[in-house]
Amino acid sequence: MKKFWLVFKHEYLRHVLTRRFILAVLSVPFFVGLSIGLGFLSVFLGTDRTPVGIIDRSGLLAEPLINPNENRGPFEFTQFEFYNDETQAQMALNNKEIQGFYSIGPDYLKDGLITLTAVKALDSEASSDFTNLLRANLVKTQPADLRERLLNGPEITIHSLADSRSVDPSNVLALIMPILAGILFVVVINISGGYLLQAVVEEKENRTMEIILTSVSPDQLMAGKIMGNLSVGLTQLLIWLSAAAIGAVFFANIETQLGGTQMLRSYLLVLVVTFIPAFIMIAALMAMVGATATEAREAQQIAGIFSIPIFMPLWFITIIIEHPDGPLAVGFSLFPLTSPLTLPVRVALSTVPAWQIALSLAILVVCAVGAVWLASRAFRLGMLRYGKKLSLRELMRGTS
Amino acid sequence: MPTIVVDQISKRFGSQTAVDQASFSVEPGEIFGLLGPNGAGKTTIIRIILDIFKADSGTVSIMGGPMTEDKKNRLGYLPEERGLYQDVQLDRSLVYLATLKGLSGPEAIRKVDEDLKRFDLYDHRKKKIKELSKGMQQKAQLIVTLIHNPELVIIDEPFSALDPVNTQMVKDLLREERDKGKCIVMCTHQMHQVEELADRLVLINEGRVVLYGGLQEIQRSYSGKDIRVHALSDISTSLPGIASIEADNSGHRIHLQAGTSPQQLLQTMVESGVQLEKFEIALPTLDEIFIQVVTAQGRTQ
Numbered sequence: 152m153k154k155f156w157l158v159f160k161h162e163y164l165r166h167v168l169t170r171r172f173i174l175a176v177l178s179v180p181f182f183v184g185l186s187i188g189l190g191f192l193s194v195f196l197g198t199d200r201t202p203v204g205i206i207d208r209s210g211l212l213a214e215p216l217i218n219p220n221e222n223r224g225p226f227e228f229t230q231f232e233f234y235n236d237e238t239q240a241q242m243a244l245n246n247k248e249i250q251g252f253y254s255i256g257p258d259y260l261k262d263g264l265i266t267l268t269a270v271k272a273l274d275s276e277a278s279s280d281f282t283n284l285l286r287a288n289l290v291k292t293q294p295a296d297l298r299e300r301l302l303n304g305p306e307i308t309i310h311s312l313a314d315s316r317s318v319d320p321s322n323v324l325a326l327i328m329p330i331l332a333g334i335l336f337v338v339v340i341n342i343s344g345g346y347l348l349q350a351v352v353e354e355k356e357n358r359t360m361e362i363i364l365t366s367v368s369p370d371q372l373m374a375g376k377i378m379g380n381l382s383v384g385l386t387q388l389l390i391w392l393s394a395a396a397i398g399a400v401f402f403a404n405i406e407t408q409l410g411g412t413q414m415l416r417s418y419l420l421v422l423v424v425t426f427i428p429a430f431i432m433i434a435a436l437m438a439m440v441g442a443t444a445t446e447a448r449e450a451q452q453i454a455g456i457f458s459i460p461i462f463m464p465l466w467f468i469t470i471i472i473e474h475p476d477g478p479l480a481v482g483f484s485l486f487p488l489t490s491p492l493t494l495p496v497r498v499a500l501s502t503v504p505a506w507q508i509a510l511s512l513a514i515l516v517v518c519a520v521g522a523v524w525l526a527s528r529a530f531r532l533g534m535l536r537y538g539k540k541l542s543l544r545e546l547m548r549g550t551s
Numbered sequence: 552m553p554t555i556v557v558d559q560i561s562k563r564f565g566s567q568t569a570v571d572q573a574s575f576s577v578e579p580g581e582i583f584g585l586l587g588p589n590g591a592g593k594t595t596i597i598r599i600i601l602d603i604f605k606a607d608s609g610t611v612s613i614m615g616g617p618m619t620e621d622k623k624n625r626l627g628y629l630p631e632e633r634g635l636y637q638d639v640q641l642d643r644s645l646v647y648l649a650t651l652k653g654l655s656g657p658e659a660i661r662k663v664d665e666d667l668k669r670f671d672l673y674d675h676r677k678k679k680i681k682e683l684s685k686g687m688q689q690k691a692q693l694i695v696t697l698i699h700n701p702e703l704v705i706i707d708e709p710f711s712a713l714d715p716v717n718t719q720m721v722k723d724l725l726r727e728e729r730d731k732g733k734c735i736v737m738c739t740h741q742m743h744q745v746e747e748l749a750d751r752l753v754l755i756n757e758g759r760v761v762l763y764g765g766l767q768e769i770q771r772s773y774s775g776k777d778i779r780v781h782a783l784s785d786i787s788t789s790l791p792g793i794a795s796i797e798a799d800n801s802g803h804r805i806h807l808q809a810g811t812s813p814q815q816l817l818q819t820m821v822e823s824g825v826q827l828e829k830f831e832i833a834l835p836t837l838d839e840i841f842i843q844v845v846t847a848q849g850r851t852q
Contacts, residue, residue, distance in 0.1 A: 365623055
């Protein structure tokens, strides 16, 4: 048992302490943060913050209600300046104190006529702010609840027939989060599997294997390797998730937008219970490939064959989102290599029958056990074959 | 009690027989040569002894019984195809492998430092293995093999990639370990190296044991009709009993005629006034014995 920990520690530290790992881990949140920051910066710089003039001949804005939208995200409501006549406004425009001015006609309520005078088209934020201002002031005498409905429109939620759980289709975050989280988990599985593959092939390639095997039992070696490399992947995931959490706190209240903790909980539960057997299965497959292949490059090519089906649901993600209970989505959530990405997304978007979840997990667990069995066999048979591949037939028949 | 007892082991890979009914034993305090040409089955036998492979039939007893995890801490193995983690620093790699042999962390660090100094590698300890020369890597391997002070040392082709200076160093090291009472199995196809070092040996060909015993007994039993002579005067081929003479290093090698004993030749030479400096029965080299055995085997087949 003590040697298991030694192998574990060695496998973990030899990856985590490398410059390559630290760079890889830090670069993702850095570039995500950078691109979000640049996005905001370009919007911010592209927005014209100059005030907009208003000449009100209708009397609608006699006692104007400014700033009708309380929560406007990072940008402030456009500043409006009121003028009594056009010469005043024109002077301000000439002096570049304002970017343009609206004049509201005396019979606005009847004819709706407004003229805009400006050098160039107004900033889109400013014009939509003007519309909002006008609307808010038009209905300001109405009761608060009526006002709210008129200004913000209905809030539609879609109920699926089978269950009470519902997703607001306008809530993009609730749609994207499970997919993103799924991708993140699968990426971690793949990265850890890659490390594992590398660790096994390298030991074989550089012949350290024989020294190790005359020191440790093959079972302890395998277990230590798998757990060590899994932990490398988990460390990576943990760092990314903390970065994401910091980002989430910084930008918005994600949890309320996710549409209820009930959905979040069942989604996370399914994500975790599919992740564990999926990881074990893929790790074992990678170890098997590593043990049977003769060199790292060849092993990576074979491992690529496993990665394709894992990411395949992404190619069909629109179909899965539109028909989460359609035959394709159901099929993907049952097939062991595609289910880690498909099943959690389906659970997040629809009501998946319990038997499907159970069947999908059962298939995953059976495949994971089978893969571990095959891997330990391949390990025993293939680890000392230099320059000679282990054929599938030998693996199945397997005497050592 | 012998350290290793190999009893009638056989191993097949597919249709090929790698080891065929091999038996021998190795005692503590001796250097034992496991010899044979390339592909004879030496490495397979070692792997069976080390429990990396399972024999199809036959048994191996190591340090008094079957291999256990605990016994792995008491043996050191230097495989033929050597290598260490290429991308890991030398000292880290050595400390890891030492702790896998049961040394505690601090003990491993202390011993690694000590051995690095002893093998002249201390200044390179922070380098990655791939940055070291072949000879340095070989020395690092030897450190790994011996660092935990094992009772049993198994070394496959110990002298490959070593220059004469390092070869001598390894030879001295192996003798030193033997004198401490350790059991050393040296596996090689370079038979002349064994002649210098080994006390006993087993010779394997095509998976079978073809010779087994003490080095000197084997040489003596295969010494035949040749005499090595250093003489201050010329030796005439016309002397009775001499079949032919050939130059051999600084002296001569005389092939005796059938029916002539070395004693008879000595007597003849003394009587005919040859001034002798040295007269010895030429012990055959292991290479010669091996060729003799294998050709004889080929003839009987």
